[in-house]
Amino acid sequence: MGTLLAECVDGTEGPRERCAVFLLKEMNADGEAADPPYCLRPGTILGDVRARFIAWATVHEEFHASPADAGVRAALAEAFPCPLIQSG
Numbered sequence: 001m002g003t004l005l006a007e008c009v010d011g012t013e014g015p016r017e018r019c020a021v022f023l024l025k026e027m028n029a030d031g032e033a034a035d036p037p038y039c040l041r042p043g044t045i046l047g048d049v050r051a052r053f054i055a056w057a058t059v060h061e062e063f064h065a066s067p068a069d070a071g072v073r074a075a076l077a078e079a080f081p082c083p084l085i086q087s088g
Contacts, residue, residue, distance in 0.1 A: 001071035002064035005057045008050055023049055026072045037073045039082035052079040 004022055007015035023046060030036050040049070056075035057063065063071045 001057060001066050001068045004068040004071070005054065005064070008054050008057075019050060020046055022068065023053065023072065026069055027076075030073065030076075036082065038076040038080040040076075040080050044080070049076065052076065 004019060007022075008019035010016055010019075027040065027049065030038065053072060053075045056078060057071060060071075060074070063074065
């Protein structure tokens with residue numbers, strides 16, 4: 001995950017594009033899951049997702065050695081929790 005964080009904070013075009021592509025792939029894959037780990041709000045833009053990932057990853061250094069997809073899911077689950085579904 002540390003590599004993804006470095007690419008997301010990099011100011012040059014190549015790394016930021018790789019960050020964006022990775023985040024978009026994760027968002028698409030997770031959005032198609034039967035039980036998604038997070039729920040993006042309508043109108044959420046990639047820049048907001050990127051900023052929230054960076055903010056979360058900067059605080060949670062213990063995840064830097066983890067796979068990037070796990071870090072993205074954890075960050076977005078905290079930033080965009082799914083509403084609780086109440087039954088009965």
